Amino acid sequence: MSADDRRFEVLRAIVSDYVATREPVGSKSLVDRHQLGVSPATIRNDMAVLEDEGYIAQPHTSAGRVPTDKGYRLFVDRLSQVKPMSVGERRAIHSFLSEAVDLDDVLRRAVRSLAQLTRQVAVVQYPTLSRSSVRHVEVVALDPRRLLLVVITDTGRVEQRLVDVGEVADGGDRPATVDHDTVLTLRALLATHVTGRRLADAADGLADLPAQVEPALRPVVRVVVSALLGALVDNPEERLVLSGTSHVTGAWADQPGMLQGVLEAMDEQVTLLKLLTVVQAPDAVHVSIGQENRDDNLARSALVSAGYGSGSTVMGGVAVVGPTRMDYPGTMAAVRAVARYIGEIVSGR
Structure with a gap:
């Protein structure tokens, strides 16, 4: 065993004891607890070298040594493999x-x-969300002026948005409303242009939706698109x-x-x-x-x-x-x- 390997074994023993006891570790305890195969004098010399190189430190005068961040780093980097769980x-x-x-x-x-x-x-x-794809978008009419949008990603994450279409003008003086046929149309549009796509690609598909429906539906589609973009792109929580x-x-x-x-x-x-x-x-x-x-x-x-x-x-x-x-x-x-x-x-x- 080289001197460097031996000193790493001393460092590993210090880390093990300090984690277990929360007390600074002295050379005597290393001799008593670990079969390092060298004399106490050699261990003391190795500890002095480790301290000089910044891997361990003495928190108090006449106290043992504790690992430093540099010491923990070397310990973690030298782990040959992550030990398996039982x-x-x-x-x-x-x-x-x-x-x-x-x-x-x-x-x-x-x-x-x-x-x-x-x-x-x-x-x-x-x-x-940025790494997810859209598995399904559900559109539910809560009443003639409110829709619930439910987006389910391929990871099982669920995002919901409430859309008030009553605030959207439909080209005339009356507020916009949604009926059964409108809900079916929205579901079909979203299934074609959004479902199965990564969120960034789905956003591109959403942007073109208003132009693909008849003028009377465009105000409702615009507010639905805006809600979906807000849920999935603009503010992905x-x-x-x-x-x-x-x-x-x-x-x-x-x-x-x-x-x-x-x-x-x-x-x-x-x-x-x-x-x-x-x-x-x-x-x-x-x-x-x-x-x-x-x-x-x-x-x-x-x-x-x-x-x-x-x-x-x-x-x-x-x-x-x-x-x-x-x-x-x-x-x-x-x-x-x-x-x-x-x-x-x-x-x-």
Whole structure:
């Protein structure tokens, strides 16, 4: 074993002990707990080198050492592979998620499972609309002057918009109304020009619809098109589901000064959505540590994330947020497993 490999083993032992005990790790405890195959003097020398290179630090005089962000980064990068979850754990996750009745239930169950497995804050992103296709558009007449538009994407996401056609002039002095034939016409138009298309392509198809109907219907079609564009293109709401916020206090118990900032980051979903944009492909696990998060509130936190989707298409992201002192191998395995199951369910496999 080379000196570099031996020092990495020392670093890995320090990370393991610090995660388990939350206490700075000294050379004596490394000798007592780990079979490193070298003398205590060699371990002390290796720790001195690791400290000089910035991988560990001494928080207090006469104290042991703790990993730095750089040390955690090396530890994560040197993981040869994400350790597999047990058969029982995988079976429990799959069974729990497969009982879900709709997309909302899938994501609620997924985020709850992930929070329970990791004892951290878990985050699941709804399938992003920009990567979705339209599976179906339903038009329902609530009364002669109001329509309900229901858009269902291929990921199971549902968007609803209420359209008041009573405010639309039909070319005369009376307000516009809709009857059964108008609803049928709208359904047929949307099925032909929108259903089965990616949202960006569907928007192009919507723009031409008013010109394809008789003049009397154009005011109603225009307001329907406007509502659909607002729902799917102009303001595509991105949503997150969180679970495990009760774990925050315990996870950061030794860093009480960080609690307020972490809670603010949890509340500010835009921050978490930005962090999830780094996910480029399903099944790839990404870990950002400390300052890599580029958010002062998460400067002492780690975020383990993975995408879910179909094939090479990412539909959304899954993540766990915790202190930099976390069980990275276990957390990475749990995040990847849950992301895989969500992808299978959402894509209909």
